Amino acid sequence: MSKAPQTKIPATYMRGGTSKGVFFRLADLPAAAQQPGAARDRLLQRVIGSPDPYGKQIDGMGAATSSTSKAVIVSPSTRADHDVDYLFGQVAIDRDFVDWSGNCGNLSAAVGPFAIANGLIDAAKVPANGTCTVRIWQANIGKTIVAHVPITNGQVQETGDFELDGVTFPAAEVALEFIDPADEGEGEGGVAMFPTGHLVDQLEVPGVGSFQATLINAGIPTIFLNAADLGYAGTELQPAINGDPAALARFETIRAWGAVKMGLIHDVAEAAKRQHTPKIAFVAPPANYMASSGKPVQAADIDLLVRALSMGQLHHAMMGTAAVAIGTAAAIPGTLVNLAAGGGQRSAVRFGHPSGTLRVGAEASQVNGQWAVTKALMSRSARVLMSGWVHVPLDTASA
Template identity: 80%
Template sequence: MPHAPQVKIPATYIRGGTSKGVFFRLQDLPERCQVAGPARDALLMRVIGSPDPYAKQIDGMGAATSSTSKTVILSKSSRPGHDVDYLFGQVAIDKAFVDWSGNCGNLSAAVGPFAIASGLIDAARIPANGICTVRIWQANISKTIVAHVPITDGEVQETGDFELDGVTFPAAEVQLEFLDPADEGDGEGGGAMFPTGHLVDDLEVPGVGTFKATMINAGIPTIFLNAEEIGYSGTELQEAINGDAAALARFEIIRAHGAIRMGLIKSVEEAATRQHTPKVAFVAKPRDYVASSGKEVKAADVDLMVRALSMGKLHHAMMGTAAVAIGTAAAIPGTLVNLAAGGGERNAVRFGHPSGTLRVGAEAVRNGDQWQVTKAIMSRSARILMEGNVRVPGDSF
């Protein structure tokens, strides 16, 4: 019987922050995949190698982790004051769906460099040497990100001495500003930034318990818990949780009930088809620990400890969007994140994660009884790993 030949699609494989993903220009996708729908989702799943019942993604570009099962589509923006539109797709590993419900903060660091290198930024905007500022419209969450990309001899500078815990080799620093990162609305504590209307809630999880929780929409919807209250110290590395099936199941049911309280889903069952959001994380006061690289982190080096789960597993470092949520929550007195960091008003925190430490800043102002966060700021790095074409069977989408 005849078989469809493979088709070639221009693509670039890039590390951004502590994630990797396959980047496309919208114009390079097959015509039927240039619009949202089943064809686009099927194409991206086949590129990454999902769904894979073996959970390995051997027959695709993914590497079977939440940090590497990612896709990005960029196009020139028609939105005033923006250069490019950035659409992020988190591809499920063993299930047949692409989650479009949130952003990837780590890959955000690669959007500016890719936009410049792939001709999506007008040449007149790119200095011979210096910094090229790229204004990005994050289409998943309708927010603006500003990337400050270093340029040397008219090209994106990728090498440098900026070190990022969770990434083995140093590279050039890309500074990111997440403008107005929180959702807004009316209500006590900041409205939709805190969808329940409170800085701290009692989250009741049937069959598991009731826990103090800060539920925030900033960067990415996130549920913060106290580590001690759920039996952890905040120094855990991946295997301590990812090797414990019962713990993962408990976190998932907590996440599902938190998602209901946040108004993101209506039933626990819906959580299975919304793996990317919300995130669940737990915080603790500073203490000494040894990171996954063997690096010693002292309590004096950090303001608090944070561990976060992504796509059902403890993340090896920290999701960039969750770092925005951490910085935002830390800037608002009374949240669990703020209290773990010692309380009070602050415009930046350095937190400990499984791979080391990360600093994130946030500018928060209080208007009456409401809080507004104007921006969150952090630095990442990005590097092109491979460019050319990906190939997929022509009948797979």
């Protein structure tokens, strides 16, 4: 039995959008964890409390959901015209791995505030009052995110009246620009926005069925399906999906075959080690429903309905990167998302999700017959929940 003492590592526990995670400065990590690899993964798993066969993460900072089992590493950028490099790790809850294959759009809103508060931004760039623009290099996917962070009296402003469905209390608004969000891929190699070359594919899933699908790489690789094809209305809340093991298994099988068709993996068996990407979502035309908070959502107030799964469970609201995919697909006539929203070209949509509604915009145009998206835009909020140190057994930190 290990009797190693604990050590402490500077860290900040933050909410970004509808997610929470543990944030680190790269330089504060133990030497072995400052490089990608097993030592870093083990450390972050121990901080979050994984792998946990009980699925509760009681012995760590995680809260046993895909929205809260997250870690972020930020450092001064090595790239011209960027302020910081941002690396995101999705820590599996009950399995032994950390997924580095994608970004977290929600926690992206907290990166700028964290960087400013932790001295990673040149003080000359931070106004006494106003907005500090932080250019972020998202290292997982090789993309630029521009965060517009409100500043009051030289400090990051966290309180405010911006309301975000899925978050109980209002806070200050952080506007985000996801630059050139398409051509998403691990590192900088990337793959096409529509990897099959089609806006809608027929996705054959052995043992499950055949489905119309829009397969898109924008924000995060995402598989969009029609709710009706799955036997859903698009108004479902978490219990209707997460309480149905057969439905979850079906979604995971569809996701695995979709990942193969998108060229993200070579064999469906590889999907088990790539839980974070691709995402799978289903869409439907607008309808009235009651959000999880008890607030009614009216069909007249939204353009479409979207429900998305993350790490094998229906998300309680909407992943930020999936919102980018929604906005991008909605802007391109003929995708399933666009058709559910009524068709035609549009620069923004407001969609209904389990916790309420969200608006996301995208700038799309055709170039030489191919669709291109220059940026996607949305607003989130962020707040420091706790700052200080996380404690882990010394043998974990020095592994």
